Amino acid sequence: xxxxxxxxxxxxxxxxxxxxxxxxxxxxxxxxxxxxxxxxxxxxxxxxxxxxxxxxxxxxxxxxxxxxxxxxxxxxxxxxxxxxxxxxxxxxxxxxxxxxxxxxxxxxxxxx
Amino acid sequence: xxxxxxxxxxxxxxxxxxxxxxxxxxxxxxxxxxxxxxxxxxxxxxxxxxxxxxxxxxxxxxxxxxxxxxxxxxxxxxxxxxxxxxxxxxxxxxxxxxxxxxxxxx
Numbered sequence: 001x002x003x004x005x006x007x008x009x010x011x012x013x014x015x016x017x018x019x020x021x022x023x024x025x026x027x028x029x030x031x032x033x034x035x036x037x038x039x040x041x042x043x044x045x046x047x048x049x050x051x052x053x054x055x056x057x058x059x060x061x062x063x064x065x066x067x068x069x070x071x072x073x074x075x076x077x078x079x080x081x082x083x084x085x086x087x088x089x090x091x092x093x094x095x096x097x098x099x100x101x102x103x104x105x106x107x108x109x110x111x112x
Numbered sequence: 113x114x115x116x117x118x119x120x121x122x123x124x125x126x127x128x129x130x131x132x133x134x135x136x137x138x139x140x141x142x143x144x145x146x147x148x149x150x151x152x153x154x155x156x157x158x159x160x161x162x163x164x165x166x167x168x169x170x171x172x173x174x175x176x177x178x179x180x181x182x183x184x185x186x187x188x189x190x191x192x193x194x195x196x197x198x199x200x201x202x203x204x205x206x207x208x209x210x211x212x213x214x215x216x217x218x
Contacts, residue, residue: 035208042116042198042208058205090155099143099202103155 023091118209135199
C-alpha cells in the first residue's frame, strides 16, 4: 500500500492564482481531512470528509474548497491564492470508527 | 485559547539522557495521540492512548484522564530521536498542540 500520497511536494504561486493540492489514499478509509501547519500554531483543520459525496468545514475553511467524488481522492482547491495561505498542508485519512490517522508527506506552498 | 498545551516548546538533550515531554488538555477526549514529525516534514503516529501507559521500544507514553495530562518519555535518547513531537487530543475533533522540538546531541 502507498498509504496517503500528496502532490505536489512544493509549489510557488502568485497572489490570485488558483491551484489544486491532490491527496489520495489506498486504504479504503472513509474519513479524510486537510490540515495546514504554521509555525507556533500547530496543525489546524481546514476541511474534512466522512465519505464520498460528504464534506464539511473545519476550523479554518475560508479560501479553500474541497470535493470527495471517490473514496480514494480528496483534493483541496485554492481558488485565489493569498500570501496568508503560505503554509505546509497535510492530508490525512483514517477508518471511520478508529482514532489513528495516517498522514501524507505534506505539500509546502509559498504564495508571493 | 489552546485546547492542548505542550511543554517544553524546545528541548536539547545529550545522547543517552532520559527525556520527558508534557501535554495538558482542556477538552473532553476519547483518545490522545503522540505524533512524530521529522525534519523532512513527514508525520508518523507513535501512540494512541485512552488510559494508562503504552511502551514501544525506548518510547513510553502515559495518560492521566482525571488530571487531563499525558507525557511522552524517551529513554536512552539518540540523535535519531531529534524531531518535533506533537500531542493531539481527540474530542469532537482533533485538537493539536504546537509541538515540542527535540534535538539530541551526540
